[in-house]
Amino acid sequence: MNFVFKFLIVVLLLQKVYQQTNQILLGNMSSTATFLKTLSSRRTVYSLKPALPAGVTINNIQEVVETVVKQTPTAFNSQPNRAIILTGETHKKVWDAVVKNTPAGDAQKRPASERDTAYGTIIFFSDESITKKLQSDFAFYHDIFPVWAAEASGAAQISTWTALETLGLGANLQHYNAAIEAVLPEKIPKNWKIHSQLCFGSVDQAPAEKTFVENKVEIFN
Amino acid sequence: MNFVFKFLIVVLLLQKVYQQTNQILLGNMSSTATFLKTLSSRRTVYSLKPALPAGVTINNIQEVVETVVKQTPTAFNSQPNRAIILTGETHKKVWDAVVKNTPAGDAQKRPASERDTAYGTIIFFSDESITKKLQSDFAFYHDIFPVWAAEASGAAQISTWTALETLGLGANLQHYNAAIEAVLPEKIPKNWKIHSQLCFGSVDQAPAEKTFVENKVEIFN
Known part of the structure; x- marks a missing residue:
């Protein structure tokens, strides 16, 4: 049981490191992508x-x-x-x-x-x-x-x-x-x-x- | 030691639930806030x-x-x-x-x-x-x-x-x-x-x- 918990914590920590690295590497790109996606979602809605x-x-x-x-x-x-x-x-x-x-x-x-x-x-x-x-x-x-x-x-x-x-x-x-x-x-x-x-x-x-x-x-x- | 791990996992799970609830409650508002913040950050930069x-x-x-x-x-x-x-x-x-x-x-x-x-x-x-x-x-x-x-x-x-x-x-x-x-x-x-x-x-x-x-x-x- 103890092993399972330790394993889980290592997984969660690695996940966090991955997310933060991504944030640093893709920071700008990702806010640009979000902005362009928002622009592209705007449509003329008559109904x-x-x-x-x-x-x-x-x-x-x-x-x-x-x-x-x-x-x-x-x-x-x-x-x-x-x-x-x-x-x-x-x-x-x-x-x-x-x-x-x-x-x-x-x-x-x-x-x-x-x-x-x-x-x-x-x-x-x-x-x-x-x-x-x-x-x-x-x-x-x-x-x-x-x-x-x-x-x-x-x-x-x-x-x-x-x-x-x-x-x-x-x-x-x-x-x-x-x-x-x-x-x-x-x-x-x-x-x-x-x-x-x-x-x-x-x-x-x-x-x-x-x-x-x-x-x-x-x-x- | 076992108790510390269990406690940590409960904390991490609660954090996840809090984040997801926030996402649901503030979904629209938060993307609007992000969009307005992006607009407001755009400036005339001569230098x-x-x-x-x-x-x-x-x-x-x-x-x-x-x-x-x-x-x-x-x-x-x-x-x-x-x-x-x-x-x-x-x-x-x-x-x-x-x-x-x-x-x-x-x-x-x-x-x-x-x-x-x-x-x-x-x-x-x-x-x-x-x-x-x-x-x-x-x-x-x-x-x-x-x-x-x-x-x-x-x-x-x-x-x-x-x-x-x-x-x-x-x-x-x-x-x-x-x-x-x-x-x-x-x-x-x-x-x-x-x-x-x-x-x-x-x-x-x-x-x-x-x-x-x-x-x-x-x-x-």
């Missing part, structure tokens, strides 16, 4: 249920969006990204207005489905007063500042979408910009330019396989 | 050494860029993102040309430092023939397609930059678009529109603390 997964609250989502908006790099650290979260009655009211603003027929199906099956919507904006100030301060870059604001918004959008995936949520990205802008809550500043709407909820049905183009990244030495 | 960290190869970087470009979502799944990696003589030659294209004095310092201290450059493009095809096929969205291409490029840029951080690399994002475009390798198609240059290398000195604006994400119920 949603208007609920949050067990253990996830709207405040978890708020924390995700605030962290992403805060940490996303921007031109001259100007930080133009802004975001709000709609849920409950406000979410329903806004998407219902989009439905009514859309020609009757098939075109109404998507906004109606966001209204009825998504739990909430994250809306991404850029504060245009910041972009205009940069344009006036640095005339040389006048035409490129709005492009940089769009790229910084795209960065915040993908990081938020990927973070929602890690929370077990499904999401899809919409661009009903004009229709949504017309019915936003009163207190949203008029100088916030709308980029997109990330509609989220629990996953009802997983999406089908995605197709990719051949896209080699060449190295020039 | 670089022209080397790769131990165990990292240029092919690891190539795999990162290919995975990110592949997995970044795009309007109508049109996949306009393109990228190349410059290193060695090509990296030096391109940045040297930027230095010579820049007025003498302080303005030359940044491109000279990229030439001398970065190990390589990832250049991000959009294939404009794809954007133009979308504009002609879907006239209703004509003006927004270039904005969506910029947002999709921003998404690929931030995910690449964050993945390089997980590999232990430092990086900074530059926009010497016109000067770089003039001296790109011959085989780059003329319809690839350049967005930015992510210069990378080993971290020499970590950057100073970053400052943030107050940026609350409000929930509307």
Whole structure:
């Protein structure tokens, strides 16, 4: 019996040594692999249920969006990204207005489905007063500042979408910009330019396989 | 002695049960926390050494860029993102040309430092023939397609930059678009529109603390 215990302990210790060596050798590679796997798991999910997964609250989502908006790099650290979260009655009211603003027929199906099956919507904006100030301060870059604001918004959008995936949520990205802008809550500043709407909820049905183009990244030495 | 072994085994088993319970309870939250921590660790690093960290190869970087470009979502799944990696003589030659294209004095310092201290450059493009095809096929969205291409490029840029951080690399994002475009390798198609240059290398000195604006994400119920 004593021998069995000693043997077990040696096995457990060797296992620990193996794990720690692995950690040292593969440390970087393994966090890169995890990050790329997380990115690759993010998908466009249209088949949603208007609920949050067990253990996830709207405040978890708020924390995700605030962290992403805060940490996303921007031109001259100007930080133009802004975001709000709609849920409950406000979410329903806004998407219902989009439905009514859309020609009757098939075109109404998507906004109606966001209204009825998504739990909430994250809306991404850029504060245009910041972009205009940069344009006036640095005339040389006048035409490129709005492009940089769009790229910084795209960065915040993908990081938020990927973070929602890690929370077990499904999401899809919409661009009903004009229709949504017309019915936003009163207190949203008029100088916030709308980029997109990330509609989220629990996953009802997983999406089908995605197709990719051949896209080699060449190295020039 | 027998008692000590039995006690040790009970301790090790309890530890295992605790770890597994934690994994189940905190599964989602913990991968979200890891993802947000990774995002927050990505910084603009100007103080670089022209080397790769131990165990990292240029092919690891190539795999990162290919995975990110592949997995970044795009309007109508049109996949306009393109990228190349410059290193060695090509990296030096391109940045040297930027230095010579820049007025003498302080303005030359940044491109000279990229030439001398970065190990390589990832250049991000959009294939404009794809954007133009979308504009002609879907006239209703004509003006927004270039904005969506910029947002999709921003998404690929931030995910690449964050993945390089997980590999232990430092990086900074530059926009010497016109000067770089003039001296790109011959085989780059003329319809690839350049967005930015992510210069990378080993971290020499970590950057100073970053400052943030107050940026609350409000929930509307």
